[in-house]
Amino acid sequence: MRFRDYRFLWTASFCANSAQWVQILSVGWLVRALTESSGFSGFLVVTVGGLSTLPVLVVGPWGGVLGDRVNRRKLVIGIQSFMGVTAVLFSLLVFSGRVEWWHAYLYVLLNGICRSVNQPLRQALIANTVPREVLINAYATNVLTITGTRIIGPFLGGVLIATLGFAWNFALEGIFYFCAVLCLIPMKTPYYQVVSSAITHSPLADLKEGIRYIWRQERVILNLMVLGLIPNIVLHPVWFILPVFTAEVLHQNADVGGYLLAITGVGGLVAALVIASKGFVFRRGIVLFGAVAMSAISVILFSQFPWLSAALLLIGLMAFAQTMYRTAAGAVIQLLVPDTLRSRVTSLQSYSQGFLILSSLLVGWYVDLTTVSTAILTLGVAALVLLGLSSVIFKRVRQLT
Numbered sequence: 001m002r003f004r005d006y007r008f009l010w011t012a013s014f015c016a017n018s019a020q021w022v023q024i025l026s027v028g029w030l031v032r033a034l035t036e037s038s039g040f041s042g043f044l045v046v047t048v049g050g051l052s053t054l055p056v057l058v059v060g061p062w063g064g065v066l067g068d069r070v071n072r073r074k075l076v077i078g079i080q081s082f083m084g085v086t087a088v089l090f091s092l093l094v095f096s097g098r099v100e101w102w103h104a105y106l107y108v109l110l111n112g113i114c115r116s117v118n119q120p121l122r123q124a125l126i127a128n129t130v131p132r133e134v135l136i137n138a139y140a141t142n143v144l145t146i147t148g149t150r151i152i153g154p155f156l157g158g159v160l161i162a163t164l165g166f167a168w169n170f171a172l173e174g175i176f177y178f179c180a181v182l183c184l185i186p187m188k189t190p191y192y193q194v195v196s197s198a199i200t201h202s203p204l205a206d207l208k209e210g211i212r213y214i215w216r217q218e219r220v221i222l223n224l225m226v227l228g229l230i231p232n233i234v235l236h237p238v239w240f241i242l243p244v245f246t247a248e249v250l251h252q253n254a255d256v257g258g259y260l261l262a263i264t265g266v267g268g269l270v271a272a273l274v275i276a277s278k279g280f281v282f283r284r285g286i287v288l289f290g291a292v293a294m295s296a297i298s299v300i301l302f303s304q305f306p307w308l309s310a311a312l313l314l315i316g317l318m319a320f321a322q323t324m325y326r327t328a329a330g331a332v333i334q335l336l337v338p339d340t341l342r343s344r345v346t347s348l349q350s351y352s353q354g355f356l357i358l359s360s361l362l363v364g365w366y367v368d369l370t371t372v373s374t375a376i377l378t379l380g381v382a383a384l385v386l387l388g389l390s391s392v393i394f395k396r397v398r399q400l401t
Contacts, residue, residue, distance in 0.1 A: 008187035013145040019176035021153030026169040043364035049240030050360025052112030057354030063117030064347025084177030091170035128189035140276035150265025158258015210344030267319030295321035300380035
């Protein structure tokens with residue numbers, strides 16, 4: 001945090017991630033309120049949460065190509081300005097009382113297109129604001145902007161929904177995006193490697209170069225991407241189910257739903273603080289596999305204890321493990337990749353998140369077919385089975401020191 005430009009980036013990320021968590025909470029509860037009388041409310045609530053990741057499959061890799069060809073900082077400023085405007089416009093639609101559930105789907109999809117480009121670029125900018133010797137600490141400290149905002153955003157959002165209604169949450173989301181832009185304007189990138197103005201390769205050739213690097217030169221990155229499917233695709237839909245779990249199992253309202261999502265921020269905050277200050281106490285391979293195992297076991301237990309105190313403890317433990325895995329994997333990748341390929345590789349690292357909509361559709365259908373507790377239990381068991389297979393296959397990951 002002693003680096004001035006990193007402080008600007010950290011604060012901008014804090015604001016942008018606050019906006020994201022306010023939206024995740026608000027959209028889920030808004031769709032539930034609009035569809036509560038229908039027989040497919042659970043399906044719609046879960047899938048609207050995963051819909052924002054769908055554009056990663058199409059837009060994400062090309063955003064990484066663009067980030068390695070133009071000024072990353074200016075591109076992020078432009079995207080976040082647009083996101084702030086759309087958030088304010090959507091809040092006005094909710095204020096008007098004419099909002100329908102499909103409006104929320106369109107808004108989340110548009111926001112997801114922007115985020116699929118914006119989020120990897122902000123991660124790539126970390127290495128442009130600090131020297132290499134402190135990159136791991138800087139990357140872990142940046143994770144605090146995700147976990148910390150998961151405490152503040154959902155907590156405020158839940159209280160606002162319970163007291164003033166949904167519209168104010170989306171207005172708050174827009175304010176957060178504009179604050180992020182104000183932080184990025186004075187920021188500089190002293191460790192950015194300038195790309196030659198005479199670009200001879202086509203965008204497609206640049207994309208292929210990034211894919212070849214992962215496939216041939218640093219295969220461990222590909223292994224980490226595949227292993228990341230377990231926490232990011234199999235287990236992550238649990239967070240989208242929280243509105244249904246809160247209402248049907250805990251018999252509570254949106255304010256308690258905000259507390260549940262906020263406690264995931266507490267667990268993630270502790271994990272990020274440990275890595276940012278102490279580094280990795282154990283070998284990174286052990287940390288990666290152990291984190292996924294802890295996350296899966298927490299989900300299984302979460303499904304079986306229908307009490308608020310147990311739910312808060314277990315969902316926080318799951319978030320601790322999820323953050324531990326993502327921070328460890330992200331730090332390894334950022335250390336391996338050269339800056340000229342950083343945006344492309346970071347975007348490709350996030351590519352698997354695009355498949356979250358598929359698992360969300362399946363989980364949403366399964367929730368309406370069975371019960372929310374059964375669906376969560378199934379996700380935890382499936383994650384453990386896949387982890388067992390991965391521990392045998394991914395020898396390179398096990399050997400990471």
